[in-house]
Amino acid sequence: xxxxxxxxxxxxxxxxxxxxxxxxxxxxxxxxxxxxxxxxxxxxxxxxxxxxxxxxxxxxxxxxxxxxxxxxxxxxxxxxxxxxxxxxxxxxxxxxxxxxxxxxxxxxxxxxxxxxxxxxxxxxxxxxxxxxxxxxxxxxxxxxxxxxxxxxxxxxxxxxxxxxxxxxxxxxxxxxxxxxxxxxxxxxxxxxxxxxxxxxxxxxxxxxxxxxxxxxxxxxxxxxxxxxxxxxxxxxxxxxxxxxxxxxxxxxxxxxxxxxxxxxxxxxxxxxxxxxxxxxxxxxxxxxxxxxxxxxxxxxxxxxxxxxxxxxxxxxxxxxxxxxxxxxxxxxxxxxxxxxxxxxxxxxxxxxxxxxxxxxxxxxxxxxxxxxxxxxxxxxxxxxxxxxxxxxxxxxxxxxxxxxxxxxxxxxxxxxxxxxxxxxxxxxxxx
Numbered sequence: 001x002x003x004x005x006x007x008x009x010x011x012x013x014x015x016x017x018x019x020x021x022x023x024x025x026x027x028x029x030x031x032x033x034x035x036x037x038x039x040x041x042x043x044x045x046x047x048x049x050x051x052x053x054x055x056x057x058x059x060x061x062x063x064x065x066x067x068x069x070x071x072x073x074x075x076x077x078x079x080x081x082x083x084x085x086x087x088x089x090x091x092x093x094x095x096x097x098x099x100x101x102x103x104x105x106x107x108x109x110x111x112x113x114x115x116x117x118x119x120x121x122x123x124x125x126x127x128x129x130x131x132x133x134x135x136x137x138x139x140x141x142x143x144x145x146x147x148x149x150x151x152x153x154x155x156x157x158x159x160x161x162x163x164x165x166x167x168x169x170x171x172x173x174x175x176x177x178x179x180x181x182x183x184x185x186x187x188x189x190x191x192x193x194x195x196x197x198x199x200x201x202x203x204x205x206x207x208x209x210x211x212x213x214x215x216x217x218x219x220x221x222x223x224x225x226x227x228x229x230x231x232x233x234x235x236x237x238x239x240x241x242x243x244x245x246x247x248x249x250x251x252x253x254x255x256x257x258x259x260x261x262x263x264x265x266x267x268x269x270x271x272x273x274x275x276x277x278x279x280x281x282x283x284x285x286x287x288x289x290x291x292x293x294x295x296x297x298x299x300x301x302x303x304x305x306x307x308x309x310x311x312x313x314x315x316x317x318x319x320x321x322x323x324x325x326x327x328x329x330x331x332x333x334x335x336x337x338x339x340x341x342x343x344x345x346x347x348x349x350x351x352x353x354x355x356x357x358x359x360x361x362x363x364x365x366x367x368x369x370x371x372x373x374x375x376x377x378x379x380x381x382x383x384x385x386x387x388x389x390x391x392x393x394x395x396x397x398x399x400x401x402x403x404x405x406x407x408x409x410x411x412x413x414x415x416x417x418x419x420x421x422x423x424x425x426x427x428x429x430x431x
Contacts, residue, residue, distance in 0.1 A: 188260050
């Protein structure tokens with residue numbers, strides 16, 4: 001076996017399909033079965049080129065809602081639209097909102113069509129390096145019977161299971177993020193009107209931020225990302241808690257007044273992390289198996305699929321036996337993935353600060369800074385030198401806003417520091 005891919009989500013299916021397309025023998029093992037519920041339904045314009053590369057762009061278009069941009073609403077109730085058409089660079093001026101159950105199933109079927117030996121309800125238990133550079137992978141099948149296969153290269157796309165990172169002791173939860181998300185799917189929630197109908201809407205509230213994502217067939221994905229102290233005060237079930245947050249923001253209260261839940265409301269806590277290493281000899285970590293950051297800018301699926309594309313160069317080098325080229329390619333792979341994440345992470349870490357809220361409430365385009373921010377929202381924040389320079393200007397402007405609001409910034413910093421000390425070991429607060 002040339003390649004063994006762990007995980008059948010967007011990262012795993014992208015890497016598997018593209019390697020099989022090149023003629024390598026690829027097996028993919030997914031512990032669950034499709035279709036399955038998954039959060040992270042909002043794609044970025046950066047996904048479009050990857051979908052073309054996979055040959056599934058039109059198939060995705062058929063199951064998706066057209067996404068022209070994002071809008072942000074502050075506590076003052078004023079909404080500002082950020083259309084992708086105003087971005088700098090060459091990224092497309094649109095993206096998609098998708099039901100992940102449909103999207104992931106489509107990508108999995110594409111793997112099979114490309115010749116991947118893709119198996120569902122097959123869970124990888126362990127990966128062990130052999131003296132010859134290959135790896136022995138042990139997994140269970142649908143009847144819970146153990147099997148073993150030898151693979152020359154292992155690509156870990158196991159998502160938040162982070163199989164290899166945890167097995168090797170590389171997994172590092174973020175000490176800078178302290179959040180919990182409560183979310184679900186609903187009907188009868190009102191989308192934006194006219195040209196903004198496919199927008200993702202983001203709202204700030206006192207304890208965090210809210211998302212509203214229009215999905216096909218009148219479904220709306222709605223969730224709130226909260227600071228731990230707010231979630232620990234909850235004395236109701238998760239749906240009531242989410243509805244209470246939505247009722248506290250005038251616009252979301254109006255848009256969700258008649259909404260009906262389609263299933264249980266879910267919660268997840270303190271979810272940001274990164275592996276100490278992105279690779280080892282004959283092992284590559286892609287997507288959430290390597291790192292995950294707060295999804296405020298809908299970056300999750302894009303970063304996962306981008307890292308899968310980026311892993312192709314080191315994968316080829318390893319399979320061809322060129323160890324020197326593999327070392328060079330893995331350095332470039334890590335740099336590319338970290339740079340992409342870093343373009344989002346700087347904004348995400350500061351998104352709920354008073355200074356950042358004010359900048360999004362009063363978006364100016366001096367020196368085309370606003371357009372550079374849209375480029376970041378589109379997935380091109382690490383793109384051209386022009387975009388990077390203007391994003392640096394945004395950071396300088398942010399520091400000015402922060403200094404001018406010294407007391408409120410200091411209080412916000414103290415609150416974030418307090419929340420970082422909350423560890424979600426008590427899972428009962430998430431149920």
